[in-house]
Amino acid sequence: MKKLLVLTLVMVAAGTLWAGAQTRTLSGVVTAADDHKPIPGVNVLLVGSSQGTVTDANGHYEITVNRKGRLQFSFIGYVAETVEIGISNVINVELKTDVKALSEVIVTGAGISDSMQGKIAGVQGSQGGPRRFKKAERESGNYRMAQPVPEENTETYAGIQELDFHDALKDPLSTFSIDVDAASYSNVRRFIAQGQRPPKDAVRIEEMINYFDYDYVQPKGEDPFSIYLEMAAAPWNRNHQLVHIGLQGKKIATENLPPSNLVFLVDVSGSMQDENKLPLLKASFRLLVDQLREQDQVAMVVYAGAAGVVLESTSGANKEEILDALDRLQAGGSTAGGAGIRLAYEIAKRNFKTGGNNRVILATDGDFNVGESSDGSMEKLITEKRKDGIFLTVLGYGMGNYKDSKMEILADKGNGNYAYIDNILEAQKVLVNEFGGTLFTIAKDVKLQIEFNPAHVQSYRLIGYENRMLKSEDFNNDRKDAGELGSGHTVTALYEIVPVGAEEKLVDPLKYQAVARPEVRSTSSEWMTVKFRYKKPDEDKSRLIVQTLEDKKLKTDQTSDDFRWSAAVAA
Structure with a gap:
């Protein structure tokens, strides 16, 4: 009886401790049940919430929770495990190999036409009934261990030349296209998780900044985005000023979004066999299919040595049919990316929805090697296809042979956006x-042009956006392509400014001549004029918005959280 009483008191005390604590930090190690080795990349989620994390290279995780509940541990190739959160702050988990995923799978669903059978690498068809097929034999370790970058790394990145300071008197205009892509952040995170230094050209600072959410005010007028300007001392040089420019796209509720005509264009070539490629791709697309509505249409095209249609345009209400087609995909063969893109755009055009969202979603590692495959030919092809009013989303997967440069070109030139999916x-x-x-464009060809007032600004530099710079005359040229803004998206850009009168000792004074800066007579308190041009998704003529930034320098403690966060990322 005494033992029971003591046990009851302990349990009550434990419950009281939990109730009194606002948050707890839980940690542990996830290992494989068969050999007890750590598993990197395991997704750890607090069930019923958006709180989650991923195990590191040693299988270790740490997550802060604010309530009782259950943790779910999942990873491709393993059976998901759900664990109740108890008294202990340490929760170690062993995952068992998912035999079904690694060996034999039964697929039931509508068959692929006889003309397609055996012609497209990566597609397993059925004749209207159950069909058994073997996946490629894999050692369980291929699913378990986070794959290191191979010694023979063939990843490619476009070169980045950091922008210099420009004299506001000689070069008062700065013109660039917006960039809503955030692929660089998740790609860099992948390198860090592997314990490796990212290539310098993989780090695009504007994408690092724009990966995060900012608390800008929603637009209220006719224009599809609101504009936010703020200026304070640069944290890395108190003699300089930092200007924060923010755009907030109008957020449209999902039920009010226009109907979609989507074409999934899936790379099923041999290079997509790894667990962080086609298996992760299929898991990703299952999430997307869950978001589709009855009025949305989806077709599926695959390409390897050749391209073919796996699923004709189908209503989003028929999720089982879409998922069956997705589950039948297998990797094998070479990569005819150009042929796949052409076919996907043809299908999108055939099912075009006037006033709707017409989009190709390309999922690949970018390693095209058959037919049209060079960066130049891809740019030419995608530039030609965007004239049909069809937008493009590019989703990148994998490592080792990843072609970031090609993905960026496709998204930039195809009226689209680009994300890297690492988990x-x-x-x-x-x-x-x-x-x-990601999928619904509210403004296209969005450009910015800033005119600096040399009475206040001695010189300036744009932080990032090196591959998005435009000529001054491109701003008013409606034929010049620029970036797209999606529903609810934010865009942030930073300028570092050297004010007039600031001492810059980068170069010694000249010995044989005196160089005096011409005096600028201006009574304006404006530091700059910021002009925006954009087009509505179905229009070809741009609209203009103009705002000015007054001489209102804030102290650091007066700046917004958005300003301080973006500055911290840029630093």
């Missing part, structure tokens, strides 16, 4: 949490 949490972010922003 299922990133897929959740891009395809579910940011569903509207």
